[in-house]
Amino acid sequence: MFARTATITISIAALALSAIPVRAQYMMHLDPNLYMFVAMNMNSGPNTCMNGIAPPDKEIDEARLPAPGIMQAYFAAAQGGSGKAASFRNSKKASWTYGDTVASQAQIDAQTDPLAVAGNRLDTNALRFFRSGDFQTAQGQWLVNRADGEVAGLYDAVFKREKKIWKLERLTIFTAADPVVPAMQYCATPGDVAEHNMKSAANQIDYLEKEIVKAQAKLEKAKEALAADEAALAAKPSRAELKEMVRQSTKQLEARKKKLADLQENLVDAQKYRDNSSRDKAEIAEMTLPAAQAARFSGFETTTAKDLAAKKAEEEAKKKAEKEAKQAAKAG
Known part of the structure; x- marks a missing residue:
């Protein structure tokens, strides 16, 4: 009857995560529900092509x-x-x-x-x-x-x-x-990905900052609950149910700490995402040239696009090497 159970949930209704954008992959340390929220926000709901990845x-x-x-x-x-x-x-x-x-x-x-x-x-x-x-x-x-x-x-x-x-x-x-303006990869309307990235970054940061405030308040309550349970146990150290309450309160406090740390870590990631999106937008603006100079458009990519391409090439090379190694081992 004295056991205190702790549930830490973020209620996000009707999430249907059909694809994870590459830009969200560095946020996997998040609580799964929060991760899906951020990923869907990057993807703009059903328009998963807002990740800016080109079709095959x-x-x-x-x-x-x-x-x-x-x-x-x-x-x-x-x-x-x-x-x-x-x-x-x-x-x-x-x-x-x-x-x-x-x-x-x-x-x-x-x-x-x-x-x-x-x-x-x-x-x-x-x-x-x-x-x-x-x-x-x-x-x-x-x-x-x-x-x-x-x-x-x-x-x-x-x-x-x-x-x-x-x-x-x-x-x-x-x-x-x-x-x-140089043409860039888009989802449904030319130019929509860059604009979406800026808006989604702002939404992510706003959401996470509010969640951090909530998490900090819950952490303080968890500290108070643990202190009260420890005081009760100190007064009656032989009571098994009080020991269990302290154990549960300690567990809840650690969970609250982890939740807050995850949110703070993800806020840093979201701010980096915002900064990268802002940089990409500036690079596109810098490459907006008179038609007479548009030959410079050839081969132009934003820094983010280059980084994603390099990461993809690295992953593909790794997979190829692993496959060749398995084939060689099998042949030997």
Whole structure:
């Protein structure tokens, strides 16, 4: 009747963790429920592609391979003066943008493309190309060069399938002096991963700071409970039930200490995640250049993306070495 039981829980309703983002893997020391909360926050709920990881190469190629032909067909039609809309999906969402002009699918053929002039040439090799993490769209960027080889401008294109055939969904035109943001891996909408990372980092930190305050209060109560139980035992040292209460109180106090330490450790990790996300955003902003300099986009990756790629390559090399070692041992 004197036994005190301790339960330390974090109630998070309806969690369905379908994928763990790579950026959350350093938080595995957390209580499982809290870890799932943080991981889901990084992933933005059901949109697990918010982790910024690219789809498999096979899925990327499905969109990448037909893209140059679509762009070339559009460019040839634009230079010829008609038929540009044929390269676009027949959709209310289809759009053609140049400066302040945003044309719907029905208005595209009436527009004049400032890059598709005589002598200009579309570079069919994409500067950047990504398939969305949800597999629904793809984004690519192509340079257009003048006859003298100088950059006339850039096309930023978003593709989507229509009856299983890839077509343009949106095309944005940048002339040489216009600033362009380099295309990056995205989940559903170009640019959404970087924005999500900043918001999720802030949410994580806010959540953890509140949990730490709660954990500190519970720790103080656990200390008080142990002190009271120890005092009761000191007054009646032969009572077995009082010894059990002290044992339970001590166990609860240690659990509270561990909970607080885990939360504090994870707060440090979340702050690092925020700092890395802020750094990535700054790197993308620094690489936002006039279209005339967009050739510098080729090969650009944020520091986080480079680190993840290096970690993935290291893990794959380790697995390969282990497999080869097992095969060698078996053969010997």
